[in-house]
Amino acid sequence: MTAQERVERAAASALKVFPLPSAVLFPHTVIPLHIFEPRYRAMVKDALATDRVVALAQLEDGWEGKYEGRPPMQSIMCAGVIVWDEEVEEGRYNILLQGVSRIRMVTELTTDKAYREVQALSLPDLPYQGPEEERLRQAVFELAGRVPPTFAENLLPVTARAAGGKLADVVASAISPEAERRQQLLAELDVKRRLEAVLEDVGELIARLQPVRPLGPLN
Template structure:
């Protein structure tokens, strides 16, 4: 049986790409998307009829005036797999895209379709074990004590399971909303550095939060 990683690898020479300035996908995380533009409806339809593989990419600064055309894409993107979809009666889609692997843009394919395709180099994380993992876990556990359970209930088991670069990615996906910062961490290929930076992000978030008040009287 073909694994998810093998399916993504087989798509690397003609990877379907959805440039979306408002969203950055990380490996080991999922993101819901609403697809309404005709060209990207075509992308989703073709992906669902094939391997279900596609990538989410950011655009280079200055894209706003050329969004309807083909503005330059940033070179680091995330390839993923459509793990759930709902086709609406008017042809729009709701999908859930699961991140699989970082990918570096090598070249964009000729515009034979309405949507964009690219040849990419996949960039799986090397195996890494170091003290930065435990430092990040401890920071997350401290954060969990300051946020509502609804925020942390999925994060704690994910942090307990993940190691190395995957650990940094699942935490970044959960706590960092800004696309620019998410893209910078997506583009950080040094696993040790990424772990350190995400730990710093958790620390900054903790500093902005007040501890949750215990229930009942304090005296």
């Protein structure tokens, strides 16, 4: 069973959700997480014993002061698969969560579990080809001359191979640190508009940075 099929199966029944206001996961990217709250330690333990599928979600505005309960979650999330795990002291976990697909929450389930579960629809990107792709690749190439070499060396090969919505997602994940902006890009389901939005963000970043070294051709 593919990762996409696992996500779709979990979404149709009971998808485990980790609301984390400080982090937004994109499809095709990986995020490291340290799990220490008892309810989410239980969630990870159950996920590891079953399909390893977990969704990362943002909370609606006004969640402060209500986090220990069940404050409303934003409907667009990213579901992923735990690709690496390590249990550490006191039953805590370090995990790597690999994003697989956007999902739209349909309803939150009422269960006796400490953590939250939803039913949802998977929202895989439709195929797309357009001039925005090459413009974004060239912008990333220009950006690479203005950032530390290790950052550029990681980003350039991925950008060269990715296309369509995946291209927008991997670049957004690399250059957009603010959770609010990342959630806006995650919630943009139109691939063309997402590429344009990420291109705008890269352009703004380029404008703030000075070139640090010459680069060869992007290939």
